[in-house]
Amino acid sequence: xxEIFKQYVIDHFNFWIAVILMMIGLYxxxxxxxxxxxLIGMSIFQTAIILFYVSAGVKDxxxxxxxxxxxxxxxxVEMLAAAxxxxxxxxxxxxxxxxxxxxxxxxxxxPHVLMLTAIVVGVAxxxxxxxxxxxxxxNYGTLxxxxxLAKIKAAENDG
Amino acid sequence: xxxxxxxxxxxxxxxxxxxxDDFPKWGDAHSPANASPVSQYYIEKTIEDSGVPxxxxxxxxxxxxxxxxxxxxxxxxxxxxxxxxxxxxNQIPGGARPSPRHEIGDHHDIIIGxxxxxxxxxxQLFALYVIAHGHHSPGGGFQGGVILxxxxxxxxxxxxxxxxxxxxxxxxxxxxxxxxxxxxxxxGVMCLLLGENFLDYGVLHVLLPGIDAAEARSHSMLGVExxxxxxxxxxxxxxxxxxxxxxxxEGGL
Amino acid sequence: xxEQYPILVLLVLLFGALLVGLAxxxxxxxxxxxxxxxxxxxxxxxxxxxxxxxxxxxxxxxVAGWSRPVGIGIELRxxxxxxxxxxTITTVGLLAAVFSFRRVKEDKTEKTPLFYILYLLLIMGLxxxxxxxxxxxxxxxxxxxxxxxxxxxxxxxxxxxxxxxxSYIIMGTIGASFYLLGVGYLYLRTGTLNMVEIHQAIxxxxxxxxxxxxxxxxxxxxxxxxxxxxxxxxxxxxxxSYCPSSTSCVVAPLMTKVGVYVMVRMMLTVFGTEWVFxxxxxxxxxxxMAVIAILAGSVMALAQVELKKMFCYIxxxxxxYMVGGAWLANHWGMVGTVYxxxxxxxxxxxxxxxxxxFLKQAGVVRIDQLDGMFRKMPLTxxxxxxxxxxxxxxxxxxxxxxxxxxxxxxxxxxxxxxVVALLISSLVNAVLFFRxxxxxxxxxxxxxxxxHHADHSERSVIKEARLxxxxxxxxxxxxxxxxxxxxxxxxDLIERSLKGAEVIGSAVLSGEGGLG
Numbered sequence: 001x002x003e004i005f006k007q008y009v010i011d012h013f014n015f016w017i018a019v020i021l022m023m024i025g026l027y028x029x030x031x032x033x034x035x036x037x038x039l040i041g042m043s044i045f046q047t048a049i050i051l052f053y054v055s056a057g058v059k060d061x062x063x064x065x066x067x068x069x070x071x072x073x074x075x076x077v078e079m080l081a082a083a084x085x086x087x088x089x090x091x092x093x094x095x096x097x098x099x100x101x102x103x104x105x106x107x108x109x110x111p112h113v114l115m116l117t118a119i120v121v122g123v124a125x126x127x128x129x130x131x132x133x134x135x136x137x138x139n140y141g142t143l144x145x146x147x148x149l150a151k152i153k154a155a156e157n158d159g
Numbered sequence: 160x161x162x163x164x165x166x167x168x169x170x171x172x173x174x175x176x177x178x179x180d181d182f183p184k185w186g187d188a189h190s191p192a193n194a195s196p197v198s199q200y201y202i203e204k205t206i207e208d209s210g211v212p213x214x215x216x217x218x219x220x221x222x223x224x225x226x227x228x229x230x231x232x233x234x235x236x237x238x239x240x241x242x243x244x245x246x247x248x249n250q251i252p253g254g255a256r257p258s259p260r261h262e263i264g265d266h267h268d269i270i271i272g273x274x275x276x277x278x279x280x281x282x283q284l285f286a287l288y289v290i291a292h293g294h295h296s297p298g299g300g301f302q303g304g305v306i307l308x309x310x311x312x313x314x315x316x317x318x319x320x321x322x323x324x325x326x327x328x329x330x331x332x333x334x335x336x337x338x339x340x341x342x343x344x345x346x347g348v349m350c351l352l353l354g355e356n357f358l359d360y361g362v363l364h365v366l367l368p369g370i371d372a373a374e375a376r377s378h379s380m381l382g383v384e385x386x387x388x389x390x391x392x393x394x395x396x397x398x399x400x401x402x403x404x405x406x407x408x409e410g411g412l
Numbered sequence: 413x414x415e416q417y418p419i420l421v422l423l424v425l426l427f428g429a430l431l432v433g434l435a436x437x438x439x440x441x442x443x444x445x446x447x448x449x450x451x452x453x454x455x456x457x458x459x460x461x462x463x464x465x466x467x468x469x470x471x472x473x474x475v476a477g478w479s480r481p482v483g484i485g486i487e488l489r490x491x492x493x494x495x496x497x498x499x500t501i502t503t504v505g506l507l508a509a510v511f512s513f514r515r516v517k518e519d520k521t522e523k524t525p526l527f528y529i530l531y532l533l534l535i536m537g538l539x540x541x542x543x544x545x546x547x548x549x550x551x552x553x554x555x556x557x558x559x560x561x562x563x564x565x566x567x568x569x570x571x572x573x574x575x576x577x578x579s580y581i582i583m584g585t586i587g588a589s590f591y592l593l594g595v596g597y598l599y600l601r602t603g604t605l606n607m608v609e610i611h612q613a614i615x616x617x618x619x620x621x622x623x624x625x626x627x628x629x630x631x632x633x634x635x636x637x638x639x640x641x642x643x644x645x646x647x648x649x650x651x652x653s654y655c656p657s658s659t660s661c662v663v664a665p666l667m668t669k670v671g672v673y674v675m676v677r678m679m680l681t682v683f684g685t686e687w688v689f690x691x692x693x694x695x696x697x698x699x700x701m702a703v704i705a706i707l708a709g710s711v712m713a714l715a716q717v718e719l720k721k722m723f724c725y726i727x728x729x730x731x732x733y734m735v736g737g738a739w740l741a742n743h744w745g746m747v748g749t750v751y752x753x754x755x756x757x758x759x760x761x762x763x764x765x766x767x768x769x770f771l772k773q774a775g776v777v778r779i780d781q782l783d784g785m786f787r788k789m790p791l792t793x794x795x796x797x798x799x800x801x802x803x804x805x806x807x808x809x810x811x812x813x814x815x816x817x818x819x820x821x822x823x824x825x826x827x828x829x830x831v832v833a834l835l836i837s838s839l840v841n842a843v844l845f846f847r848x849x850x851x852x853x854x855x856x857x858x859x860x861x862x863x864h865h866a867d868h869s870e871r872s873v874i875k876e877a878r879l880x881x882x883x884x885x886x887x888x889x890x891x892x893x894x895x896x897x898x899x900x901x902x903x904d905l906i907e908r909s910l911k912g913a914e915v916i917g918s919a920v921l922s923g924e925g926g927l928g
Contacts, residue, residue, distance in 0.1 A: 174626055174629060174630075175593070175626065175630075177622060177626065178597065178622040178623040178625070178626040178627075180622070181601065181621055181622045181623040182600060182601075182623060183600065190600070190603075191600065191601055191602055191603040191613075192599055192600050192601075192602075192603045193603075194603070195602075195603025195604055196481050196483070196603075197481065197483045197484050197603060197604050197605075198603065200481060200484050201484065221476065222476070222478055222484050222485050223485065223486055224475070224476055225475040225476065225485075225486045225549065226486060226546075226548065226549055226552050229537075229540070229549075229552045229553060229556055230552060232426070232533065232536075232556060233552070233555055233556055233559060236530065236533055236556065236559045236560055236563070237559065239433075239526055239529050239530060239563070240530065240559060240560070240562065240563030240566075241563075242526055243523055243526040243527065243530060243563050243564075243566075243567050244563060244566045244567065244574075246523070246526075248522040248523065330437075333433070333437060334434065337430055337433040337434050338434075340426075340430060341430055341434075344423065344426060344427070344430075347419075347423075348423065350476075351416060351419070351423075355477060356416070356419075356473070356474060356475060356476060356477045357416070357419040357423070357475055357476065358475055358476040359476045359477035360476070361477070
């Protein structure tokens with residue numbers, strides 16, 4: 001039992017948290033009556049997806065994907081020397097394993113980049129949705145979905 | 160409805176969790192995503208390709224710069240969309256606004272006004288640092304742009320929308336937003352004109368004497384980040400201004 | 413120059429939008445010429461792309477030159493299917509833009525520049541989705557096209573436009589987020605975002621990986637929301653019928669079709685047909701749902717009294733045709749689906765252009781208001797009739813041939829329910845459109861209802877539509893017939909991508925029975 005719990009939950013706790021948050025957001029998006037609450041749900045949902053991606057890029061014991069400066073300086077000195085002597089391709093081929101960057105030391109940069117895009121998209125969608133809900137409020141005087149639908153139905157029956 | 164929603168949500172959650180045993184463990188450095196050649200390439204070769212230590216910036220602005228260009232377009236679209244939906248255009252857009260001149264600090268708290276006056280220059284300076292130093296430390300055009308936009312929003316919160324719009328009128332921020340995308344895609348088009356693929360910054364070194372291709376990449380990344388920052392800061396303020404005033408761009412909070 | 417075509421399509425549209433934004437804000441008169449020029453250039457470039465694909469095979473364009481190792485940069489990948497869909501998008505975009513000409517004069521809210529910026533960026537987003545070879549880039553462009561369409565729909569003057577746009581935003585965001593989650597699952601398991609690389613990684617895995625299956629389900633469900641497949645179509649009718657005519661003319665023909673295209677691309681290139689049809693036994697279910705979608709869409713179309721709403725439910729049924737066709741798991745089903753993406757885009761465009769003209773010239777919203785239209789607007793009706801015949805499936809039009817291929821696919825795979833549903837839906841379309849013809853030709857029976865007299869006096873001054881509206885409508889009608897006449901050439905082109913590319917599981921799609 002404990003073994004299964006560890007295998008399914010503890011080892012993947014980041015995914016569990018992300019999925020639970022997603023479901024909270026999705027539930028709010030589908031069932032809430034108030035339009036702003038729906039948008040809050042939307043934000044939770046999108047943020048949970050961000051959490052999902054970023055947590056997938058984590059490596060144990062690794063740091064943020066920015067090279068430490070001493071490593072950079074060594075590399076640049078090397079490159080200058082290489083540029084003086086040989087062409088860059090030879091330089092790459094010659095291999096300089098002594099201070100080679102170890103990929104295990106840095107977390108995966110790609111999910112961070114992807115999620116920057118997702119954040120921007122989330123902000124843009126939220127902004128547009130808020131603008132639309134302002135128009136709805138101007139037209140119907142309420143942000144409760146049921147009341148809006150009732151008013152639409154009443155208007156349909158009149159005209 | 161609630162029950163249908165709950166069942167749908169639980170079903171989706173169960174589906175998402177059902178793949179759990181197929182996933183790498185938390186922090187596994189050898190998961191398919193973390194150990195893939197793509198990810199390894201970014202970590203190992205960024206310095207060689209462009210001399211930029213911040214791999215996130217390098218991937219964002221160079222390797223996947225095409226995505227980021229459309230990301231900037233998404234921000235632009237958000238601003239344009241909100242203007243299209245909300246803006247009440249009863250005067251010529253960008254024309255002279257016969258707005259009642261609000262004195263700074265007029266009917267506003269003196270403490271808030273003074274604090275903001277002290278804070279805003281620092282905020283803007285920090286924004287410029289974040290934009291310019293995005294290669295070496297966490298930061299970049301989006302982050303710096305948001306901070307820059309926030310400084311204008313702070314003006315609007317502290318002193319009212321009109322003083323803020325005097326500093327950054329609608330005509331200006333719309334132009335600024337478009338200029339950002341023009342800068343970004345302009346870098347790409349320059350590469351096209353010099354005979355390389357779109358956004359292949361390496362070729363730009365022929366325009367800048369005395370630097371090699373890697374350095375040209377690094378400088379071009381700064382260039383496109385500045386473009387991103389233009390668009391993001393202008394649009395953040397545009398979103399706030401339109402939402403806060405119901406599209407009338409007057410009064411506000 | 414020719415090797416830069418893939419990026420040029422998008423750049424022409426992007427710079428058109430930027431020019432409208434920078435110069436059009438000051439002088440609104442330039443908005444329309446700039447838009448049409450940009451779209452015409454994009455159309456020309458997409459013709460060039462098609463030419464190149466025919467001559468040279470698959471185009472692979474590495475943005476920023478990052479081609480080695482594959483997957484570090486973004487690849488644009490165009491085979492004949494993308495090229496044809498791209499051509500469809502730019503053509504529909506151009507025709508609908510010409511139709512929007514009168515908007516410029518009549519717009520009182522001075523939002524014309526904003527409209528054209530969003531319009532161009534919408535076409536750019538759709539074109540970008542079609543040509544990209546990167547799963548995540550597709551998401552970004554999906555959001556570009558979604559955000560623009562939310563805004564365009566919310567710009568409608570009707571009070572209900574905003575409500576329709578809001579539910580579209582909620583549903584659209586759920587769909588796009590599901591797609592993003594699916595891509596995340598794929599990335600976790602395969603470590604790359606390039607479509608072809610993902611496919612290779614999937615074929616390399618032993619057994620059926622549950623993460624890949626979940627990824628597939630999430631992506632398909634997300635796309636189903638985007639394309640308004642049957643149980644998830646709720647947002648579509650209101651969104652498309654309460655927006656301005658100039659918007660519905662571009663949104664209705666393209667958004668759902670591009671959704672279907674992305675599903676086909678996922679099945680063909682990313683997951684591979686072998687994996688989809690052999691490892692997963694979903695075909696029966698999906699075709700069954702498509703049958704329900706077709707029947708439900710047709711029945712609901714029959715119940716509508718408003719013209720645009722009726723067309724919206726026909727779209728729901730048509731999406732059912734395409735999804736069902738793609739999941740028939742054989743050669744002709746897939747050919748029919750891709751062919752139908754093109755023909756349905758033009759048929760829907762024709763319908764919505766005609767509806768826009770009726771609304772503008774005669775204030776027609778309901779079907780029973782169409783009486784006497786053949787006399788009053790003969791040219792408009794001529795265009796409308798061609799579109800209607802295509803919807804029903806009468807021989808020289810493209811609608812007949814796409815149904816022919818789909819039915820052939822259904823018969824070969826033994827999905828008789830699908831075949832019957834297609835025939836019933838054609839019959840329903842015939843009933844719908846002949847009812848309209850009857851009203852429009854013979855006039856209407858006396859209708860109860862107030863304001864009848866006022867209607868009548870107004871009706872007497874109805875004139876034929878303006879040239880800017882007629883030209884796109886009649887061009888669309890001609891295209892519908894041309895697509896039908898040249899169906900064999902188009903099918904040859906589509907087959908080239910289905911057979912030739914390494915991405916096709918040859919066992920399934922090469923069609924054991926009767927490969928043309």
